[in-house]
Amino acid sequence: MSDQDFGAAASPFSDAARARLAMAYEACELAGLARGAVPVGEHELRPDGTTRSPGSVLAGAAHVLKAAQRFFDAAAVCERLGGASWEVIGDVLGVDARTARARFTAAEACFREELRSPDAVPATTAPDGSGWWRAYTAGNPLEAALDLDDWVLRHEDGSESRGGGDESVLGPAPVSGGLTPHGEQPSPGGN
Structure with missing residues (x-):
């Protein structure tokens, strides 16, 4: 059974777990x-050591910065759907709750809308092409996980992450194995 068969309301994962999944992808993209x-x-x-393509290094850094910003937004949404209040988020960032709310309300609202209407998520919203992932995750969270x-598992460092054998220290499901199944929602974040 594909995730499409579950529909938006019957995803195999809770909304908070799907927010964590979205954050995991943004971290993957950033990495x-x-x-x-x-x-x-x-x-x-x-x-002579000069670049053959002036501006290309800076353009690459700009893509990394944009990816870092998406990761930052996804982390805030993950915290909110995981139950964190605006006060907690503000404290972590060293700002007041009102500033935290103003900064991340749109990202949270966008994510919640994507949960309600995964088929409406545009696959090409971001200029760097990263929008496909949001559409894919919204409609296929299990496959994305x-x-x-x-x-x-492909990027696990064998010398530091593995014990004496060939088996992964993280286990066979380092992302999907930790996601909360649907029906195990945390309490919603406070104001």
Whole structure:
């Protein structure tokens, strides 16, 4: 049975778990973009060390910054749907509750709307192409979680993360295994 068969109201995961899943993807995307900035391409630099394509390094950094902003927004939404009040979020960020609410209300409202109407999520909202993930996760949360399981296991550092054997320390389901099934909602965040 596909996630599409569940519909928006009958997702296999709670809303809070789906917010955590969305945050996990944003972290995955951020990690990929940052990782891509590390290697120096074979023909990237001229013999004198200057770049062959002025502006490309800054453009890449701008993509990383945008991804970091999406991760930051997703983390706030995850906290809210996980039960955190605006006061808690404000305290973590060193601002008052009103400032925290003003900063993240739109992101929370957008996420809640995506939960209600996953078919209405545009797959190409972001200029960098990241909007496809929101549409995919909204309509297919179980598949998205399994994809992230695979990503984590492929990127697990064998020397630091694994014990003596070949089996993952994180287990076979490092993302999907920790998500809260539908019906186990935390209490909603306060004002």
